[in-house]
Amino acid sequence: MEHINKHQAFKDEKSIHTDFKEKMTYSDYLGLDTLLSSQHPLSDHHDEMLFITIHHVSEIWMKLILHEINSAISDIQSDNLSTSFKKLARVSQIQEQLKNVWNVLATLTPSEYIEFRDKLGNASGFQSYQNRLIEFALGYKTEYVLKIYEKNPELHQMLKEAHKAPSLYDVSIQALARAGLPIDEEVLNRDVSIAHKPNESVKKAWMTVYKNVDQYWELYELAEELVDIEDLFQQWRFRHMKTVERIIGFKIGTGGSGGVSYLKKVLDQYFFPELWELRTEL
Numbered sequence: 038m039e040h041i042n043k044h045q046a047f048k049d050e051k052s053i054h055t056d057f058k059e060k061m062t063y064s065d066y067l068g069l070d071t072l073l074s075s076q077h078p079l080s081d082h083h084d085e086m087l088f089i090t091i092h093h094v095s096e097i098w099m100k101l102i103l104h105e106i107n108s109a110i111s112d113i114q115s116d117n118l119s120t121s122f123k124k125l126a127r128v129s130q131i132q133e134q135l136k137n138v139w140n141v142l143a144t145l146t147p148s149e150y151i152e153f154r155d156k157l158g159n160a161s162g163f164q165s166y167q168n169r170l171i172e173f174a175l176g177y178k179t180e181y182v183l184k185i186y187e188k189n190p191e192l193h194q195m196l197k198e199a200h201k202a203p204s205l206y207d208v209s210i211q212a213l214a215r216a217g218l219p220i221d222e223e224v225l226n227r228d229v230s231i232a233h234k235p236n237e238s239v240k241k242a243w244m245t246v247y248k249n250v251d252q253y254w255e256l257y258e259l260a261e262e263l264v265d266i267e268d269l270f271q272q273w274r275f276r277h278m279k280t281v282e283r284i285i286g287f288k289i290g291t292g293g294s295g296g297v298s299y300l301k302k303v304l305d306q307y308f309f310p311e312l313w314e315l316r317t318e319l
């Protein structure tokens with residue numbers, strides 16, 4: 038057996054591609070030069086690399102979430118619900134990964150973080166524009182945050198457009214209406230740059246879906262995909278809040294908020310309120 042393995046290893050060594058003068062390598066394809074040269078600690082402290090890496094990993098996952106959600110929005114708009122499910126399920130799996138980064142970050146102790154925290158100045162995850170794009174795509178439209186991005190006109194424009202675009206929940210409600218479920222006109226024609234407010238006709242429509250699962254199977258599946266995403270988003274927020282408490286206690290944030298008190302407050306925010314309300318009434 039060992040003889041066969043050695044023989045195979047020898048064959049592999051001979052056949053593996055090693056001449057890349059004219060060909061694209063793994064690193065070229067993935068742009069690894071840029072990716073792996075983007076970590077620039079501002080202190081000499083060993084643990085700053087962890088801090089930067091956690092943020093980079095999170096931002097890369099967020100990029101994929103946006104790619105999937107925006108595509109799912111188009112699918113739902115064109116009544117391709119089943120195509121959207123694969124993408125929304127992928128979003129949930131990415132959120133699981135995002136949630137797990139807190140376990141790695143929790144290895145950073147308060148004594149370690151304090152060594153380089155002042156180097157961050159006013160930089161804070163609060164300014165993560167991808168996080169805002171995800172919130173906008175899910176329907177949480179906070180206009181005041183747009184000001185942060187004014188110093189970069191291209192980025193500012195992109196955020197303004199995302200802020201005005203219909204969210205995943207808006208297009209899901211439109212899909213309810215197209216399936217013949219009565220939705221108030223004021224909801225269907227609403228200004229989508231404002232966060233959705235709980236509405237009785239929307240709740241009734243989702244209730245009909247949950248009470249007639251066989252008849253509305255696709256809408257039912259859509260609803261549960263949305264609930265998965267919101268549930269995981271809240272779990273991410275909770276783990277963020279608790280990890281922050283573990284590392285900085287109740288100090289104010291580098292972004293200027295009250296810190297943990299602010300992070301606790303955002304836990305009260307809902308993306309898809311009727312989908313949660315109906316559970317009490319069903």
Ligand code: HEM
Pocket residue numbers: 091092095096142150161162163164165168277281284285289290291292293294295296297299300303
């Ligand atoms: C030691 C690590 C961390 C600490 C102490 C921390 C602390 C905070 C605090 C206090 C805030 C509130 C805004 C402020 O005043 O700054 C905040 C917001 C935020 N942080 Fe972190 N954070 C940490 C790691 C991370 C990581 C790894 C991410 C991943 C991208 C992240 C993403 C965010 C986001 C998206 C917000 C905005 C939340 C919202 O407005 O709902 N943070 N963070």
